Amino acid sequence: MSVKPLGYYREKYIRSQPSAFCVGCGNGTILNCFVRAIDDLGIPKEKILCVSGIGCSxxxxxxxxxxxxxxxxxxxALAFATGAKAYNGDLVTVVFTGDGDGAGxxxxxxxxxxRRNINITTILVNNMSYAMxxxxxxxxxxxxxxxxTSPYGNPETPFDITRxxxxxxxxYVARWTVNNVVELTRSIEEGIQNRGFSFIxxxxxxxxxxxxxxxxRDTVQRLPVRMLRMLEESTYVKGREARGSVCYAVPKESPDTTLAEIRAKFPSVDAEAVDRIDLGRVIKVTSGTDDDLEGLSTLGSVDRLLGATEGKIELGVFVREERPEFTESLREVIRRAGGG
Ligand code: SF4
Known part of the structure; x- marks a missing residue:
């Protein structure tokens, strides 16, 4: 991945106008990765069609x-993109969608x-709600x-949309977070180069x-940073699991009480309060020895312990395959129908 000054990408690819995104939104990072990917691939803008539906993404x-x-x-968006791609197979067609728009x-x-394996790259931004x-x-x-719409908690369980x-x-199927800008940019490049349906x-x-x-609950300035850290603590990259001894202590009640008890009884461990998507505020404990971590389960303020990757969302590239692409097959059918 080549790196050029930000002004180069802004000048070449971005319309000059104030951003509509809220302060600290991840959508700007995704736009940044996209323009770097097409620049790296050397695709002229005139060959690209971006299609989107409704929502922040x-x-x-x-x-x-x-x-x-x-x-x-x-x-x-995918229905419109299918029509555009079927009509003009040379278009590099990229769909931007959100979890509500694309998965709902x-x-x-x-x-x-x-299923059709149409040559479209779909980037689905998952912020886990209908945000807009x-x-x-x-x-x-x-x-x-x-x-x-669930003030007392969501009674449903979510799709694993990647699976x-x-x-x-x-x-081509991959999943990243906005923290993984290098991997995400590379996946957008690989998705565009794949002759079939690519999903990121x-x-x-x-x-x-x-x-x-x-x-x-935090200041407007600190919220985006805490959320990026939450994404980091809630995921792991396939094949790059954490080294050393790490676990998460789920508090029985107050995270502050659990953090204080861990620090008092195990002064040699490194303990900090972090946010997790699946658990809320928990205590992350890093230690040089597994013995310390096992001892944590005996503490009165700890409800349970989770291992380094337990309950986390897996990131990585999950599918790279080849099979017939829809628009090529469609053209062949049209040729045969015309007696060619
Ligand atoms: S509502 Fe959320 S996803 Fe939409 S622009 Fe604001 S921060 Fe971004």
């Missing part, structure tokens, strides 16, 4: 990307685009989370809605 290309964009209806309202389009419309439950909202799309037949899920921070979902 739809604003990543439209109006920010200074190229051809198609801002469509809720959940239907447009979920059927998503699984069938994967007020933070309602999406099919990716975790169990128990408080949202605008769903892999099972539906996509030939990006877990992203949404300071505006996630502060309620994850009960994070």
């Amino acid at each position: 739809a604003w990543i290309p439209s109006p920010n990307f200074n190229g051809d964009t198609l801002h469509t209806t809720h959940g239907r 309202i447009g979920g059927n389009h998503l699984i069938h685009a994967a 419309t007020g933070g309602q439950i999406a099919p990716t909202t975790h169990h128990g989370e408080v949202t605008a 769903l799309v892999a099972a539906a037949g996509a030939t 899920e990006v877990l992203s921070q949404c300071p505006t809605q996630q502060r309620r979902m994850f009960n994070i």
Whole structure:
């Protein structure tokens, strides 16, 4: 991945206007990774079509990307993109969608685009709610989370959207967070180069809605940083699991009480309070020995201990396959139908 000054990318790829995103939103990072990927690949802007539906992620290309964009209806970006790609197979077609737009309202389009293996790269921004419309439950909202439409906690369990799309037949599937900018940029490049349906899920921070979902009370300046750290503590990269002895202590009640007890009884361990998507505020403990970590379970303020990757979301590239691509097969069928 080549690195050029930020001004180069802004001048070449970004429309000059104030950003519509809230302060600290992850969408700007994803736009940054996208323009670096197409620049690295040397694709002229005129060959790219960005398609989006409705939601905050739809604003990543439209109006920010200074190229051809198609801002469509809720959940239907893949249907429009399918038509564009089938008509003009030379278009590098990239869909930007969110978890509500792509996995909820447009979920059927998503699984069938994967099944057909149409040569479209889909970047799905997962902020775990319908963020733009007020933070309602999406099919990716975790169990128990408080949202605008689940004030007493979400009774449902979420899709693993990456596994769903892999099972539906996509030939390139990856998942990253906005922390993994190098890996994400490389995956966008690999997705565009793949001759088939490429799907990249990006877990992203949404300071505006996630502060309620994850009960994070902090200043506007610190919220994005805490959420990026939450994404880091809630995920691990396949094949790059944490080294050393790490565990998470789930407090029975107050995290501050548990942190104080751990520090008092095990002064040699490194303990800090961190946020997790699945657990809320917990205590991360790093120690030179496994013995210390086992002793933690005897503390009165600790409800339970989790291992370094237990309950975390796996990141990485999960599928790289080859099989017939839809628009090429379609052209062959049309040729045969015409007697060619
Ligand atoms: S509501 Fe959330 S996802 Fe939407 S722009 Fe604001 S921070 Fe970003």
